[in-house]
Amino acid sequence: MNHALNLLPFDVRQKHLLRVLTTRWLRVGVVLLVTCAGLITLRENDYRKLARRNAANAASAMAVRTLVQNVSESGARVNALTNDLNHYHHSQPTPDPLRWIRAVHFASSKTDASLVVVSMRITHSRQCLPSETSRICTAAVSGESFLQAHTQSCLDDPGWIRSTVELIGHADTDISTTQFVSALRDSGVFDLVQLRSTAPVTEDSAFQREFVVECTRRERSS
Numbered sequence: 001m002n003h004a005l006n007l008l009p010f011d012v013r014q015k016h017l018l019r020v021l022t023t024r025w026l027r028v029g030v031v032l033l034v035t036c037a038g039l040i041t042l043r044e045n046d047y048r049k050l051a052r053r054n055a056a057n058a059a060s061a062m063a064v065r066t067l068v069q070n071v072s073e074s075g076a077r078v079n080a081l082t083n084d085l086n087h088y089h090h091s092q093p094t095p096d097p098l099r100w101i102r103a104v105h106f107a108s109s110k111t112d113a114s115l116v117v118v119s120m121r122i123t124h125s126r127q128c129l130p131s132e133t134s135r136i137c138t139a140a141v142s143g144e145s146f147l148q149a150h151t152q153s154c155l156d157d158p159g160w161i162r163s164t165v166e167l168i169g170h171a172d173t174d175i176s177t178t179q180f181v182s183a184l185r186d187s188g189v190f191d192l193v194q195l196r197s198t199a200p201v202t203e204d205s206a207f208q209r210e211f212v213v214e215c216t217r218r219e220r221s222s
Contacts, residue, residue: 097122099189100165100215107183113172114207115180121166165190165215170207174198177211190215 101120108115171177177198184193196212 100217103184103187103189104165104167107180107187108169110183111171111176111179113176115169115171115176116207117167117169119166119168123164123166125162125164160218163217163219165217167211167213167215169211169213170201170205171209171211172207174209177209177213180211181213184213184215190217192216 100122104117104120108117169180171180177195181193181195184190192215194214194216196214198209198211201207201210
């Protein structure tokens, strides 16, 4: 059996023990300090992530509110445009083709010789065409009458809706065609009636002449 006997003085043994204990506790303190620092760093990272997430959520919420506001404003604009469009459609003048057909039928019955309308085409247009001055100057160069140029310039006003009725028919003589055109003008239904052409009928027919008449009516746009 062996026995160890420490012969060092008491103060030396005390200092050695204190140094050993200090070293141990210092290691424990370093470990605790590192652990606390790691925990604090993780907590700070969590706080930063949470702050970024909250900022992103706030930005998303703001974007959603802006989108909802824009959708509401767009809906209001769409409703306003729809109302304006409905008002525009209701304010437009309504053409009366039946009245035009009655006028054509009545004019054809006013001729001395036989006359028949075989085709009737109706078109509507809104155009920004030359002004009255340029239209009359053009008419003067081309030899068109002042009255016809003035009437045409009024029809070309961009504030008017222009309805054109093209009539193609057959007649016995040019006299009956002239009477037909005069009856259309006297009816007051159309603002302008023009005989575009008259020519012999090329195919076998009971009529001798073929004519093309253009009738124009203008309606003021609201």
